[in-house]
Amino acid sequence: NVLKPMGMASSFYGAPQTPAQLKMVSTAYHMDGSEVPGKYHIYPEQAAAALWTNPSDLAQYIIETQLAWNGRSAKVLDQSTTKLRLTPVMENAALGVFIIKKPDGTYFSHGGANEGFRCQYYGNVDNGNGVVVMVNSDNGAILNEIVNSVAEVYGWKEFYKQTVKKLASVPDDVLNKYAGKYLMEKDTVVISKSGDHLAVQAPNEPMFEIFPESQTLFFIKEIPIQVEFSDGKMFVLNSGRRTEARKL
Structure with a gap:
């Protein structure tokens, strides 16, 4: 039917x-x-x-x-x-x-x-x-x-708008503070540090490097998702939604 x-x-x-x-x-x-x-x-x-x-x-x-x-x-x-x-x-x-x-x-x-x-x-x-x-x-x-x-x-007006971002410099001790495991709803999301950058890994998803645009706000190049850190928590901003994750 x-x-x-x-x-x-x-x-x-x-x-x-x-x-x-x-x-x-x-x-x-x-x-x-x-x-x-x-x-x-x-x-x-x-x-x-x-x-x-x-x-x-x-x-x-x-x-x-x-x-x-x-x-x-x-x-x-x-x-x-x-x-x-x-x-x-x-x-x-x-x-x-x-x-x-x-x-x-x-x-x-x-x-x-x-x-x-x-x-x-x-x-x-x-x-x-x-x-x-x-x-x-x-x-x-x-x-x-x-x-x-x-x-x-096909000329979809402003469907895709190129975004130019300026990278911020984040101290190493701050990056270390953000690294760890976070519980987002029922899934564990891992923020790992390698050298002078961070990466995010969600279950059954590829690992993405996240780039700082401020001391607390990071972005993923490949997909329109931002990651924000505040008071021991992580927030994922995706398609207008802001999902909270607490550090384990």
Whole structure:
């Protein structure tokens, strides 16, 4: 009642079982390039982690959402329900999507991260622009690079804005103070020091060097995330959200 009306003919929920499903499923890979045991991980959470899809099918969902928003389709949700679903209820978080305002319109977006897979999509409800990028690896650092390249080539106005930052000089004793393990929600995030710089490592994510723009605020070059240290705590700033982590 949901996937087929949107034209998501190759998508399904649950563990791959039929020969046709097994033929379509990609092999998942860890950060080090090794194959995930069994080729992929099966999650028991059906709603959150059981959808198997591909970029072409997920693009059909984006298109249907854009059409429904503008009252041009109602294959699953009508215009009023679609607009309700895309209305932020907490900061920029709506029902199942994040809302991002840009000069050329309003985008709805979400990322995906299961063991051995990473994904990111954007859809603009005002002009029909959209993109879906998927990789069968825990290393998803290339996702934003591809998205930003699409935005530049196709002229998405100010979607990607180059940021020029000036590096600050942070004393060695301050860097040592920031290094350690931090508990963020249920995950342990490690801040390590090597020479005169720090790096951040989250579970099942690549390690990123963080660069100081002040004595307390650091940034990651590869992805738009900032890390702030204050009073023995660490704060991760990502897409308008500020997540606190306490030092262990």
